Amino acid sequence: MDRRQAITKIIGLTGAGAGALMLHQPVFAVTNSDAGWQLAIGERLAYAKLDPMTAAKNAYLAGNGCMYQVFHGIINTLAQSDSIDADKFAQIPTALAHYGYAGILGEGSVCGNVNATGMLFNLLSINGAAANPLLTKVLRFYEQETLPFRDDTFLSGIGANTEEKKAKVGKATQANSVLCHSSITNWARENNKTAADKGERCSELSASVTYKIVEFLNLAMDGEDLSTVYPFTSTVSDCKSCHGKADSFGPSVMTNMECDTCHGGH
Numbered sequence: 001m002d003r004r005q006a007i008t009k010i011i012g013l014t015g016a017g018a019g020a021l022m023l024h025q026p027v028f029a030v031t032n033s034d035a036g037w038q039l040a041i042g043e044r045l046a047y048a049k050l051d052p053m054t055a056a057k058n059a060y061l062a063g064n065g066c067m068y069q070v071f072h073g074i075i076n077t078l079a080q081s082d083s084i085d086a087d088k089f090a091q092i093p094t095a096l097a098h099y100g101y102a103g104i105l106g107e108g109s110v111c112g113n114v115n116a117t118g119m120l121f122n123l124l125s126i127n128g129a130a131a132n133p134l135l136t137k138v139l140r141f142y143e144q145e146t147l148p149f150r151d152d153t154f155l156s157g158i159g160a161n162t163e164e165k166k167a168k169v170g171k172a173t174q175a176n177s178v179l180c181h182s183s184i185t186n187w188a189r190e191n192n193k194t195a196a197d198k199g200e201r202c203s204e205l206s207a208s209v210t211y212k213i214v215e216f217l218n219l220a221m222d223g224e225d226l227s228t229v230y231p232f233t234s235t236v237s238d239c240k241s242c243h244g245k246a247d248s249f250g251p252s253v254m255t256n257m258e259c260d261t262c263h264g265g266h
Contacts, residue, residue, distance in 0.1 A: 037088055044125035048083035049221050050074070052214040053157040060158040060207035067100025067112030069206035071119055074213065092123075103180025111180040113209040114139050120213070126220045134216050137229055139178050141212055146172045148204035149211070158207045160200075168200040 039045075059073025072094035079090035097119060099105055100112035117138045124131035150172050155161035170191035175183035184195050184202075219226060 037091055039088075039092065039123060043123070044130065045078075045085035045088055045123055046083050047124045047126050047131065047217055047221060048078065048081040048086075049218045050077050050081060050214050052211045052218070053154075055214045056154075056207040056211040057158045059210040060160065060203055063203065064098055065101025065112060066202055066206045067116040067119075068094065068098045069203065070113050070116035070210050070213070071097035073206070073210045074120055108181035108184075109179060111142070111175075111178055111183055113206055114142055114178045117209070117213060124217070126217065127223075131217070131220070134220060134226070137216055137226055138209070138213055142178060142183075142209060143175055145212075146174050148172055148201065148208040154208070154211070155204075158204070160204055160207075165200050165204075168197070169204055170201075 055074050055077040058077050059069040062069045062072045062076075064072075075089055075092050075094050079086055079092075081089075083089065097112075097116055100115040103109045103111060104115070118135055121131040121135050126134075148169065149155075150166075150169075152161055155166075170187075170193065173183075173187040173190045175186060177183065183205075184198055187201060188194055188197070216226065216229075
């Protein structure tokens, strides 16, 4: 028999124990749909509390763009956690998230950090409940917070506490939007840099967002009330009071994102 037939024969003879070990590896799960598990629409996997710094470092070291860093960083950490679904997390092909770099294939639209958060929360359950309601907290954090984190403890934790890397990032800035181009433009303007200089800054930004996502998830796991954390700004609240999708005052608006960044008040 040829090499492929031999491998197939060996897998068949090794029994359930060895088969389970093989299926723990993503490459087998993705290529062998007959034996592997596949995520179904609407299916959710159980979140287990993680160390935010471990997940942030995993995201930072992952590279390959912001969406992949956040999604892979957390999924990979969950695969090594005590979640009852750890084996399933290990089979998720995180490479699918690579498309979200630089605002979706370089288009500068929705930032990959928040795109990854939606992709992640769509498949997580927290104490049996959907993680979706936490998405707005992460997005408001992304809009309102000064990022990436610049404290030495965080930078040391992810392995970025060097003078060279600090110089590449410069000052942290506020995005005031969930859009990639707004975030990068504000940062570039403040630091007298161009979009071509964004590499280290965006990697540290993804690590910062990953850290905060895990903090939020852990708090939710502990049953903490997050309703008052990162609320809408007064501008958004004022706009939604008249332009909500349920109101007759037109034009109707279906969004929670910051308004004045692009549209201005009236």
